[in-house]
Amino acid sequence: MEQRDLGGSPIIIGGGLAGLMTALYLAPEPVVLLSKAPLGIETSSAWAQGGIAACIGPDDRPALQIEDTLKAGDGICDEAAVKRIVSAAGEAIAELIRLGVPFDRDGDGNLAFGLEAAHSRRRIVHAGGDGSGREIMNALTRAVLATPSITVVKGCAARRLIVEDNRIVGVLGNTNCGPVLFATGRVIIATGGIGSLYLASTNPAGSFGQGLALAARAGATMADLEFVQFHPTALNIGASPLPLVSEAVRGEGAIIIDEHGERFMANVPGAELAPRDVVARAIWHHMQGGHQVFLDARQALGKSFPQHFPGITEKCRAAGIDPVTQPIPIRPAAHYHMGGIAVDAAGRSSVEGLWACGEAASTGLHGANRLASNSLLEAAVCARFVAESVAATISRRTSPRFDEEIARSSDPAPVRKIMSEAAGVLRNGPGLRDAIAALYPMIEANAPESDAALVGLMIAAAALKRQESRGAHTRTDFPDHDPALAHRSFLKFGEAVEIARELVPEAVG
The missing domain is CATH 3.90.700.10 (Succinate dehydrogenase/fumarate reductase flavoprotein, catalytic domain)
Structure with missing residues (x-):
């Protein structure tokens, strides 16, 4: 197996808005960006139509967008995270303009603002009408390719994070030339969402939660996994x-x-x-x-x-x-995941040397139900928070070792029917238990569907634990809010496995 010593440089996994913005904010520090596809292709960011929610219009102010966000989040947003991210909207838009994003203007040359559901003001900033994601990604791709400190490794899928004593020491990636072990003590996961776990999805086919699987296997804590938004x-x-x-x-x-x-x-x-x-x-x-x-x-x-x-x-x-x-x-159709890798205000996970940004992260901004167009805002704003934290973390040389056999590719197809039936728009206890029973053997099989099954299992386990209906999570057997559950949920992979063993022992033999 080829091994590459990055000399302490950080690795960013994912080529969407969150990954590219983080890389640009880290410049001129050298950084390696792993992308399965050419930049700007097959990312949820590039497919985004709705634009960016930004409380910068003449009749708007942060307090109004904060209020709208908290209301949509249905009682479990992290209010401090909401205030911190929403208040940074103006700075994020200014940075995107500086990077060349051609936001739409009105007849007087001012930014044009659109309206979307549950917003109290017209505050959605678009670029190219309904081609906002494409225009944003085109500008960021040009900026990244023009930045000498950013090395883009195309056609590389991250397959495992290497961890020693709860500390990142490397990344195992699959390339067209075989597996490569990258030695690094700093990793940023920016891999997007989980929509491809479902039969009906608006996400690229590769968006099945690979970043969540990487982090979960590394021991990271997940948050709010049960909240899947269906557009x-x-x-x-x-x-x-x-x-x-x-x-x-x-x-x-x-x-x-x-x-x-x-x-x-x-x-x-x-x-x-x-x-x-x-x-x-x-x-x-x-x-x-x-x-x-x-x-x-x-x-x-x-x-x-x-x-x-x-x-x-x-x-x-x-x-x-x-x-x-x-x-x-x-x-x-499955569209956005409010849950993800639990991170703090700087994007740090519970594993030392591991950060997450964008949809793969769970910052607490979205709560139980994302407010429209707050997703690209979160990615653009939090990229700076993450980059500042990564840059302030002392880099170390590492010597990772990895001897485990893993599937060379990932395929979520066997998981989609299970997730669509059990963890879709409507859920119930028996269906979720059946899903856990079906998914657990797939994880143990070390097959192409194993990582997708792992993410699906964790979503099903989190949905089973939340015995109420709130936001995007609707249990037909628990149709009402439970005031005692008006808080975020946290889960580790090992806990999800224990749920499988306790609730459906036949799933583990």
Whole structure:
């Protein structure tokens, strides 16, 4: 096995917004960035349509976005984290502008602000309309490739973190030329989300929680894993992954109807702009009743739809749908994970030398239900916090050893049906127990699906422990809030295994 001594330089795992921004903030310190795909490709950041929530408009202020975030988080946000991240929005937007992101402007040259669900102000900053993620990633990719201190290793998938005495000493990666052992004492996980654990998802196929599996196997504490956000308006065309129909379409007045033209959410508080979990459940219930569901923008936008949403228009027309004259078929799909690797204010995990940033991290910002467009904000803001912490940590030379046999590739496909049925929009105790029973043997098998099964098991275990309904986590057998559970949840991989052994001993023989 090839071994590379990085001389103490940190490794960033992941090529989305969080990873690239962290690398740029670390400059001129040398850093190695591992990316499975070419930069800007196959990342959730590049696919993001909704833009960045930033309380910097003339009628806005941080207190208002903080209030909206806490309300959406349904009682379990870390209020200090919310205040710290939201208050840094202006600085993050200014840095992105400096790096060349072409944010949309109004006729006077000022930043243009859009509205999304559960926001009390128009505060969503876009770039290229519904192509915000693409434009942001294009600018950051150019900046990274022009920065001599950043070494990008493409086509490299991190497979294990090497730990000694709860301290990072290296990373095992798979490359086109075989396994490589990178010696380093500082690692930043920025691998995105877990949507690909589900049959219906808006995430890239590789987003199945690989970073969470890495950290969990290394002994890191996870937080809020049970909270998976299902976007209510994925384009329902049977593709995998499903194209997203941005919440901004509803922000511009589009309504949700069924095949009879009934606006079945009209009497729900907030209607189409209610929090995402409310809208997703309403659509799911209606579909379970045998109905088809559509997003109708004909009256609100009509002929101007392509101008406002060129990317969505292209995806619709490719599927034979004209959003100018036809309602758009939609369904809920796994979209964002509020849970992840538990980190402190500087992005540090419970393992020394391991940080996490972006969707893979759980900062406490999102609570039980992410407020729209707070995700890219979190990644951009926390990248600076993480970079400052990494730079202030003394680098050490390490000599890692790794002799374990592991699967050379990862494949979440065998996990998707299990997770979709047991840990989807609606959950219950028997279904979650069945999922744990099915997933545990996959972990032990050391097969391509093992890492995905590990993440799925931990999500199912966390969902089983939370015996209430809150935010994006809905238990049909515990349909109400439990005031005693109005707090964040924390879990280690070993604890999830113990849950499997205690609750379904037949899963372990």
